[in-house]
Amino acid sequence: SYDLTQPPSLSVSPGQTASITCSGNILHDKFVCWYQQKAGQSPVLVIYHDSKRPSGIPERFSGSNSGNTATLTISVTQAMDEADYYCQVWDSSTALFGGGTKLTVL
Amino acid sequence: QVQLQESGPGLVKPSQTLSLTCTVSGASISSGNYYWSWIRQPPGKGLEWIGDIYYSGSTYYKTSLISRLKISVDTSRNQFSLKLNSVTAADTAVYYCARMVYYYDGNIPLPDAFDIWGQGTKVTVSS
Numbered sequence: 001s002y003d004l005t006q007p008p009s010l011s012v013s014p015g016q017t018a019s020i021t022c023s024g025n026i027l028h029d030k031f032v033c034w035y036q037q038k039a040g041q042s043p044v045l046v047i048y049h050d051s052k053r054p055s056g057i058p059e060r061f062s063g064s065n066s067g068n069t070a071t072l073t074i075s076v077t078q079a080m081d082e083a084d085y086y087c088q089v090w091d092s093s094t095a096l097f098g099g100g101t102k103l104t105v106l
Numbered sequence: 107q108v109q110l111q112e113s114g115p116g117l118v119k120p121s122q123t124l125s126l127t128c129t130v131s132g133a134s135i136s137s138g139n140y141y142w143s144w145i146r147q148p149p150g151k152g153l154e155w156i157g158d159i160y161y162s163g164s165t166y167y168k169t170s171l172i173s174r175l176k177i178s179v180d181t182s183r184n185q186f187s188l189k190l191n192s193v194t195a196a197d198t199a200v201y202y203c204a205r206m207v208y209y210y211d212g213n214i215p216l217p218d219a220f221d222i223w224g225q226g227t228k229v230t231v232s233s
Binding site: 054 | 221223225
C-alpha cells in the first residue's frame with residue numbers, strides 16, 4: 001500500500017490535457033516532485049517543489065499542490081508523453097512515492 | 107554531464123547478501139551539494155526508496171530495511187555502495203542509484219528531488 005494515492009491509469013487523446021492526481025494526508029505543507037518513467041527506462045524528474053520544471057522539461061508540464069492533493073498537468077499531450085508517472089514527497093527524512101499512474105495517449 | 111552507473115551481480119541466492127556499487131562520473135561525490143541514493147522497483151510495481159548517503163558518511167535508511175541494510179561511500183573512487191543481507195525473493199527488483207538535491211529552509215538543509223538517475227540494474231533473488 002502507498003501513503004500517496006494515484007489513479008492507476010489515465011487515457012487521453014493527443015492534444016488534450018492530462019491531469020494526474022496524487023492525494024494523501026501527508027501532502028499538507030510538503031513539496032511534491034513528479035517523475036516520468038517511459039517503458040524500459042529510468043525515471044526522469046519533470047516537476048519539483050510542486051511546480052518547478054528542471055532544465056530541459058517542456059513547458060507543457062506543470063504542477064500544483066493544494067491541501068491534500070497534488071496535480072501534474074500535461075497540456076497538449078503528445079504521444080511521447082505516454083509513460084508511468086510517480087509523485088514523491090519527503091516525510092521525516094524518508095522518501096515516499098505514489099503507486100504510479102500509467103498515462104496512455106491514444 | 108553527470109552520470110551514474112550501477113554495477114553488481116544480477117543473481118543472488120536467498121539468504122545471501124546483495125551488493126551493488128554506483129559509480130559517479132562528471133562530478134565529485136564530495137562536492138557536498140547532494141546526497142546519493144538507492145531506489146528500487148520490483149517487477150511490474152512502483153518505486154521504493156531504500157536510503158541515502160552524504161559524502162561524509164551520514165546515512166538515512168528506509169525503516170523496514172534498517173536491520174539488513176548498509177550504504178557506504180568511497181570518495182576516492184567516487185562511488186557509493188549498497189549491501190542488503192538476508193535477501194529473499196521480495197528483494198528482486200531493478201535497483202537504481204540516483205543523485206538527491208537538497209535545499210535550504212533558512213539554515214536547515216532539507217531533502218528535495220532525485221534529479222539524476224542511473225540506468226538501473228536488475229537483481230534477481232533465486233536459488
